Amino acid sequence: MTSAQQYVDIAPDDTAFSAVFNAQKSAFNASKYPDYASRHNKLKALENLLLDNRDAIIAALHEDFGHRSADETRIAEISSTVAHIRYARKNLAKWMRPQRRATSIWFLPGSNHIQAQPAGVIGIMAPWNYPINLAVAPLTSALAAGNRAMIKMSEYTPASTKVLKTILAKEFDESEIAVFGGEAESSAQFSKLPFDHLMFTGSIAVGKKVMAAAAPNLTPLTLELGGKSPVIINKDYPMEEAASRITFGKIVNAGQTCVAPDYILLPKGKAEDFAMWMSRKYADRLPEGACSQDYTSIIDQRNYNRLIAILDDAISKGATVIPLEQNSTSSQEKRKFPLTLVINPSSDCRIMQEEIFGPLLPVIETDGLDDAIARINAGGRPLALYYFGHAPAEQEKLLRQTHSGGVTVNDVLLQFLQPSQPFGGTGSSGFGSCHGWEGFRSFSHMKPVFTQKGIGGFTGLKLLYPPYGPLARRLITMMGG
Structure with a gap:
C-alpha cells in the first residue's frame, strides 16, 4: 500500500470542498469581527498544539521524506512557526487598533481612520518541502486577522497532512480550520473556490495555474513562487x-x-x-x-x-x-x-x-x-x-x-x-507578503473610514455647497481646483 493510499480519507472531492467552504462562510457571516480575546486564544491554542505534538510532527515528516532530520524539523517546522505565533500574539492588540490618518483642513472637524476588517475565508495552499511551517505560518496571520481558513496540503506529504488535520481537530472545528490532502486535481479544484483571499506557495508553473483558476472569482492572491536565488x-x-x-x-x-x-x-x-x-x-x-x-x-x-x-x-x-x-x-x-x-x-x-x-x-x-x-x-x-x-x-x-x-x-x-x-516575492518570484504585520494586513481589508462631526453645525464642506458663488470659487481655487 502506498502512502497516498494509506491516507485516502484526507483526499476530498469537489463536494467536500464546497461543503466546508459554505460552512466556513456561514460561520464567518455570523461572526464577522472576532474580538481580541477570541483571536488571542486561538493563537495560543495553535501554539500549544504544535508544542504538545512535536513527536508526531517529527515522525510524520520523517515518513513523508523517507528520512527527515529530526532536528531540522524541530527548527524549521516547529520552533520557527511558534516564533511567528508568539510574535502575532504579542502584537495583536496593536494590529487591531484603528489607525488614525490626517484629515485635510477642508474637511474639518471630520476625522479619518483605517479599520482592519477580517477578509472572510482564507485559502492556503502549502507545498511539500516545509509542509507544517508553510501551512501554519500563513494560518497564524489568517487567525490573527480574524478569519477562517481552509488548507490544501501537497500530495507528496500525506503523513504531514494527516497529523496536521488530526492535531488541529483537537481545538478547532472544520467551520474554523479545515485541512485537506489529495492529488494535483484536488489542488486545481481548491484554487477555484471563491475565497476572500488565497495564498499559494510553490513553483512558478503551478502558480500561474492557480492564478488562472482564481481569476474568474477575482480572488485576491498572495503567491510565493521561489526562483533562482x-x-x-x-x-x-x-x-x-x-x-x-x-x-x-x-x-x-x-x-x-x-x-x-x-x-x-x-x-x-x-x-x-x-x-x-x-x-x-x-x-x-x-x-x-x-x-x-x-x-x-x-x-x-x-x-x-x-x-x-x-x-x-x-x-x-x-x-x-x-x-x-x-x-x-x-x-x-x-x-x-x-x-x-x-x-x-x-x-x-x-x-x-x-x-x-x-x-x-x-x-x-x-x-x-x-x-x-x-x-x-x-x-x-x-x-x-x-x-x-x-x-x-x-x-x-x-x-x-x-x-x-x-x-x-x-x-x-x-x-x-x-x-x-x-x-x-517580487516579479516572477511572486507577489504579496505573509508573516508579521504584513501577513495580518494581507488577510484583512484595510477599510478607510471618514467620520463627519459637527452634526447640525458648521463643516468646511458646507462652503462648497451650490449655488456656487464668489466665495466658493475662491475656496476651490485655494484647494488647487
Missing part, C-alpha cells in the same frame, strides 16, 4: 567563512528550500578556493556524509532522478562537476544526494534555467560586482538574494540595483526566519 561573494569577504555559511544554507533540507542558495557568483580565479573550503565545511557539518541522520532525503524518486538529469545535462555541456562526497549505493537507496558543485556551467544548462531545489550548487566566476549584478538582472527576480561583503557602499549598490523578495547580507536563509519582517 543568487549568492554574491565579494573580494573583501573571507572565503572560508562564506563557504561555512553557504554550506549550512544548502544542506538544510538537502537544498529543498525555496530560499536556498541556488547559484554562486564570485570573482574570477576564486572557484577552486571556494570548492576547497566547501569540501572542508561539508565534512565538518556531516562527518558521516549524506548518510548522516542530520541530512534529509530527497522527497521522492522522481525528484531524485530530476537532479541526476540536471547534473548529467551540465556535464554534457562541458561544466566541471565536483561532488563533495561519492554517492554510495546506501545513500542512493535512501535518496540521499550529496552536495555537488558545478563549476562555470553555460547559461543554456538546465541547472542555470531551472530552480534547482536540491543539493546541486553552480559556481560562476565573474568580473566583479557590476558583472554579478548584471547577471542577476538578466534573469527573473529571485525570491532571495545573498551578499557577502563588508563595504557599505557596495552593499548599498547591490540593494539599490537589484530586485528580490528579500535579502540577507553576510549570511543565508535568515531573512525568512524574522517574525517581524514580511516574506514574499
Whole structure:
C-alpha cells in the first residue's frame, strides 16, 4: 500500500470542498469581527498544539521524506512557526487598533481612520518541502486577522497532512480550520473556490495555474513562487567563512528550500578556493556524509532522478562537476544526494534555467560586482538574494540595483526566519507578503473610514455647497481646483 493510499480519507472531492467552504462562510457571516480575546486564544491554542505534538510532527515528516532530520524539523517546522505565533500574539492588540490618518483642513472637524476588517475565508495552499511551517505560518496571520481558513496540503506529504488535520481537530472545528490532502486535481479544484483571499506557495508553473483558476472569482492572491536565488561573494569577504555559511544554507533540507542558495557568483580565479573550503565545511557539518541522520532525503524518486538529469545535462555541456562526497549505493537507496558543485556551467544548462531545489550548487566566476549584478538582472527576480561583503557602499549598490523578495547580507536563509519582517516575492518570484504585520494586513481589508462631526453645525464642506458663488470659487481655487 502506498502512502497516498494509506491516507485516502484526507483526499476530498469537489463536494467536500464546497461543503466546508459554505460552512466556513456561514460561520464567518455570523461572526464577522472576532474580538481580541477570541483571536488571542486561538493563537495560543495553535501554539500549544504544535508544542504538545512535536513527536508526531517529527515522525510524520520523517515518513513523508523517507528520512527527515529530526532536528531540522524541530527548527524549521516547529520552533520557527511558534516564533511567528508568539510574535502575532504579542502584537495583536496593536494590529487591531484603528489607525488614525490626517484629515485635510477642508474637511474639518471630520476625522479619518483605517479599520482592519477580517477578509472572510482564507485559502492556503502549502507545498511539500516545509509542509507544517508553510501551512501554519500563513494560518497564524489568517487567525490573527480574524478569519477562517481552509488548507490544501501537497500530495507528496500525506503523513504531514494527516497529523496536521488530526492535531488541529483537537481545538478547532472544520467551520474554523479545515485541512485537506489529495492529488494535483484536488489542488486545481481548491484554487477555484471563491475565497476572500488565497495564498499559494510553490513553483512558478503551478502558480500561474492557480492564478488562472482564481481569476474568474477575482480572488485576491498572495503567491510565493521561489526562483533562482543568487549568492554574491565579494573580494573583501573571507572565503572560508562564506563557504561555512553557504554550506549550512544548502544542506538544510538537502537544498529543498525555496530560499536556498541556488547559484554562486564570485570573482574570477576564486572557484577552486571556494570548492576547497566547501569540501572542508561539508565534512565538518556531516562527518558521516549524506548518510548522516542530520541530512534529509530527497522527497521522492522522481525528484531524485530530476537532479541526476540536471547534473548529467551540465556535464554534457562541458561544466566541471565536483561532488563533495561519492554517492554510495546506501545513500542512493535512501535518496540521499550529496552536495555537488558545478563549476562555470553555460547559461543554456538546465541547472542555470531551472530552480534547482536540491543539493546541486553552480559556481560562476565573474568580473566583479557590476558583472554579478548584471547577471542577476538578466534573469527573473529571485525570491532571495545573498551578499557577502563588508563595504557599505557596495552593499548599498547591490540593494539599490537589484530586485528580490528579500535579502540577507553576510549570511543565508535568515531573512525568512524574522517574525517581524514580511516574506514574499517580487516579479516572477511572486507577489504579496505573509508573516508579521504584513501577513495580518494581507488577510484583512484595510477599510478607510471618514467620520463627519459637527452634526447640525458648521463643516468646511458646507462652503462648497451650490449655488456656487464668489466665495466658493475662491475656496476651490485655494484647494488647487
